[in-house]
Amino acid sequence: MTRFWNDLKKYYKYEVRAAKSELKTEVANSYLNWIWWVLDPLFTMMIYYLIFGVVFKAKEEYFTTFLFIGQTMWAFFNKNVVQSVRMIKRNKSIVARVYIPKFVLLVSNMMINGFKMAISWVIVVIMMIATKVPLSSHLICFIPILLVMVLVTFAVSINLMHFGVFIEDLGNVINIAMKLLLYMTGIFYSIETRLGPDHPLIAKIILHGNPMALLITDMRNVVLYDKAPHWIWLLIWTVISLIFSIIGIKTIYKNENTYAKVI
Amino acid sequence: MSNNTDVIKKTETDNSNNKSLSEEIAIEVKDLWIGYKDIQAYSIKKSLLKLKKAHVEEFQAVRGVSYTVRRGEILGIIGKNGSGKSTMLKALAGIFCADKGSIDLKGNSVSLLSIGVGFQKEITGRENILLSGMLLGFSEEEIREKMPDIIEFAELGKFIDKPVKTYSSGMYSKLAFSITAVLQTEIMLIDEVLSVGDAKFKKKSYRKMKELISNKDRTVVIVSHNEQTLLELCDRVMWMHDGEIKRIGDPKEVLEEYAEFMK
Numbered sequence: 001m002t003r004f005w006n007d008l009k010k011y012y013k014y015e016v017r018a019a020k021s022e023l024k025t026e027v028a029n030s031y032l033n034w035i036w037w038v039l040d041p042l043f044t045m046m047i048y049y050l051i052f053g054v055v056f057k058a059k060e061e062y063f064t065t066f067l068f069i070g071q072t073m074w075a076f077f078n079k080n081v082v083q084s085v086r087m088i089k090r091n092k093s094i095v096a097r098v099y100i101p102k103f104v105l106l107v108s109n110m111m112i113n114g115f116k117m118a119i120s121w122v123i124v125v126i127m128m129i130a131t132k133v134p135l136s137s138h139l140i141c142f143i144p145i146l147l148v149m150v151l152v153t154f155a156v157s158i159n160l161m162h163f164g165v166f167i168e169d170l171g172n173v174i175n176i177a178m179k180l181l182l183y184m185t186g187i188f189y190s191i192e193t194r195l196g197p198d199h200p201l202i203a204k205i206i207l208h209g210n211p212m213a214l215l216i217t218d219m220r221n222v223v224l225y226d227k228a229p230h231w232i233w234l235l236i237w238t239v240i241s242l243i244f245s246i247i248g249i250k251t252i253y254k255n256e257n258t259y260a261k262v263i
Numbered sequence: 264m265s266n267n268t269d270v271i272k273k274t275e276t277d278n279s280n281n282k283s284l285s286e287e288i289a290i291e292v293k294d295l296w297i298g299y300k301d302i303q304a305y306s307i308k309k310s311l312l313k314l315k316k317a318h319v320e321e322f323q324a325v326r327g328v329s330y331t332v333r334r335g336e337i338l339g340i341i342g343k344n345g346s347g348k349s350t351m352l353k354a355l356a357g358i359f360c361a362d363k364g365s366i367d368l369k370g371n372s373v374s375l376l377s378i379g380v381g382f383q384k385e386i387t388g389r390e391n392i393l394l395s396g397m398l399l400g401f402s403e404e405e406i407r408e409k410m411p412d413i414i415e416f417a418e419l420g421k422f423i424d425k426p427v428k429t430y431s432s433g434m435y436s437k438l439a440f441s442i443t444a445v446l447q448t449e450i451m452l453i454d455e456v457l458s459v460g461d462a463k464f465k466k467k468s469y470r471k472m473k474e475l476i477s478n479k480d481r482t483v484v485i486v487s488h489n490e491q492t493l494l495e496l497c498d499r500v501m502w503m504h505d506g507e508i509k510r511i512g513d514p515k516e517v518l519e520e521y522a523e524f525m526k
Binding site: 011013014017018021022024025028029093094095096097098099100256257258260261 | 299353356357359374377380384
């Protein structure tokens with residue numbers, strides 16, 4: 001693990017620079033440039049709003065902001081996880097030619113998605129002001145919840161990055177799994193109020209067993225509804241994620257030099 | 264050309280007067296085995312259709328090779344295609360792992376000379392120098408310090424602040440070459456001596472390569488098919504055949520024998 005911290009420090013500047021270059025490349029390639037970073041989450045939210053707000057008449061309070069928070073957090077998790085599967089192969093030109101700790105690629109990618117998420121959070125703030133959401137006294141919990149989410153994402157991604165090298169069609173499996181998980185995470189409905197009254201057990205299982213459901217629910221509680229987060233479960237998922245992160249980092253270090261042979 | 268060889272030889276003899284310097288070992292390879300087995304990627308679909316375990320092709324690229332390279336020495340490696348030369352070089356660079364045996368670089372910094380690693384087409388030449396340099400393991404300060412030399416050597420003029428995608432292929436390789444030529448490590452691994460660009464730059468880059476290689480503190484391992492280059496540059500030549508060392512020693516003798524063998 002000390003090796004991990006040293007490498008993280010040593011390659012930190014490279015990670016930032018690589019992430020910046022990637023973002024610049026994205027901007028340079030499209031006509032609307034960085035506007036897409038705003039438009040993309042906005043349109044996704046509008047689609048959800050049309051279907052779940054208008055057609056299904058969702059009754060969640062501050063529904064647009066409610067949706068947008070879920071969408072913002074899900075997008076970060078989903079993008080990182082899906083991209084991690086092909087991370088090594090996508091960077092073949094680097095991996096096959098120089099030595100680089102492989103998690104560096106992952107961290108750099110998380111920075112890119114993190115930057116896009118930050119833009120989404122700015123929009124959330126604007127929406128909260130526009131819809132006159134009262135200031136929550138638990139707002140400070142925003143930071144720990146976000147940190148846990150980053151940790152959960154890292155733990156899942158780093159393990160998938162390893163298996164993605166050896167299992168060619170893992171990407172397909174993950175795509176399907178993520179679709180299922182999307183509906184089980186409650187992006188467009190509240191697990192507590194929709195599932196809670198009729199199926200308390202299922203609601204509990206989803207809320208506690210799916211870290212993203214827990215994180216998104218807690219984030220909404222903290223930001224919109226002035227309710228405290230589930231501290232114990234956040235702590236449990238922090239510990240689980242830490243364990244899987246360490247396992248992932250160790251596996252990656254152990255196998256890093258075989259990757260170049262496989263791809 | 265032959266003058267230059269004499270110069271190298273002379274520095275060698277100068278070194279040997281100073282015993283502590285010439286006997287210092289820079290690379291020590293012991294009983295190195297590198298294979299490509301059991302590490303092929305598989306797909307879930309395939310393994311479902313074929314329940315029987317697929318036949319794994321076992322292939323040993325390097326079989327029990329041992330040798331040492333002294334500090335300041337230039338070792339050439341020759342051999343027919345598929346004899347394990349490039350695999351060995353990649354193992355020295357830390358890109359491949361050894362299945363058995365060990366490689367000890369005595370704490371020297373090492374780089375496999377490869378041009379244009381991590382280049383991003385949409386960002387400027389200047390930014391690419393930083394990106395590529397950091398990937399090669401240099402710190403931002405070191406690169407910034409050497410930046411003027413790189414830019415001067417690449418002869419790109421004001422194009423250095425334009426996106427790399429606007430470069431001609433010649434300019435691209437000039438920039439890529441300059442980065443690797445100016446940012447140097449203690450041990451350099453070279454897969455085919457590079458000379459890029461137009462006739463004038465080719466000469467200049469070849470001269471630069473030679474200058475780099477002949478530096479008496481720099482340990483160099485060159486893989487090449489060009490017998491003339493090896494004869495000109497190397498202190499010793501190693502002939503690899505089917506993953507084993509067939510001969511190692513004086514360039515002239517080994518190369519003559521090799522030429523005889525290849526007839």
